[in-house]
Amino acid sequence: MEETERADETFRNLEDQKPAAILEALLAGQRRALDAVEAALPAIERAAEAAALRIGSAGRLIYCGAGTSGRIGLLDAMELGPTFDWPDERRQVVLAGGEASLMRSREGAEDETHMGREMLSAVGAGPHDVLLALAASGHTPFTLAAAGTARAAGALTIGLANNPSAPLLAACEHPILLRTGSEVLAGSTRLAAGTAQKAALNLFSTLLMIRLGKVFRGRMVDMRPTNAKLKQRAHRIVQDVVGCSPDEAARALEAARGSIREAILALEATR
Structure with missing residues (x-):
């Protein structure tokens, strides 16, 4: 058995x-x-x-x-x-x-x-x-x-x-x-x-x-921010990784069409 x-x-x-x-x-x-x-x-x-x-x-x-x-x-x-x-x-x-x-x-x-x-x-x-x-x-x-x-x-x-x-x-x-x-x-x-x-x-x-490269600095940078909770999480991830202000994170995410990875890379390129 x-x-x-x-x-x-x-x-x-x-x-x-x-x-x-x-x-x-x-x-x-x-x-x-x-x-x-x-x-x-x-x-x-x-x-x-x-x-x-x-x-x-x-x-x-x-x-x-x-x-x-x-x-x-x-x-x-x-x-x-x-x-x-x-x-x-x-x-x-x-x-x-x-x-x-x-x-x-x-x-x-x-x-x-x-x-x-x-x-x-x-x-x-x-x-x-x-x-x-x-x-x-x-x-x-x-x-x-x-x-x-x-x-x-x-x-x-x-x-x-x-x-x-x-x-x-x-x-x-x-x-x-x-x-x-x-x-x-x-x-x-x-x-x-x-x-x-x-x-x-x-x-x-x-x-x-x-x-496969889906994680960056211990964060889910390819996460899909498809609701209010996840959008807030995306903002926090960008702020935590880059060390930027909430406004900077919001602008970067908007420019990146919600892509956390692209928002981080864009902000880091300016620092």
Whole structure:
């Protein structure tokens, strides 16, 4: 039996415990998830460095998964745009069950091997692309089929799984084992396994964006200031980096059409 599916006898009567004790147990499971991510840091680093070399100026990030894993991948993909101004056309999400599975769970879709191949082929993965394949068990047929198809097409494949014997880890060039073990609530991989996947993706994509020049002096200089809060943040970033007045930052951002990076460079050129 896979580690993520194994019941921990410590929690056999979890539902009989007091609420405070249940919450403590669940939180301890979340802490173990972060320990698993820490153990995987060398693998995450290798994967991000390889992705930075592969993706260049035109390659895409393709996230793939089913159920919880797929939705976690989708979240990371969606956040790349507003945070790092990553172009929408340079990210793809291959989710078992398609868009319909976002609002209503379609757990049976994870068994559809043919759909994994077909949906991955439909996005036209190639040698400049990077596939991030996620599966807590590492056995998901849909995700395994997509990973194999991507690798055959020449894409760089990165696999994240929570079981050490997972076929997905063997199927991908860069395996990332997030060994979270059994769940407090037996088999519920949206808990520790999901937390580890989310944290690992956060680390991977942030390091990748740093390596691609999306961060300057520790600031998100390619952030999209699309609302009042983010516009205020853009002003603060320019002021902090350059050491200018609010008025100077405002004028520079207006002249740069909201580009934080260009506003900073323009102001620094005058100093």
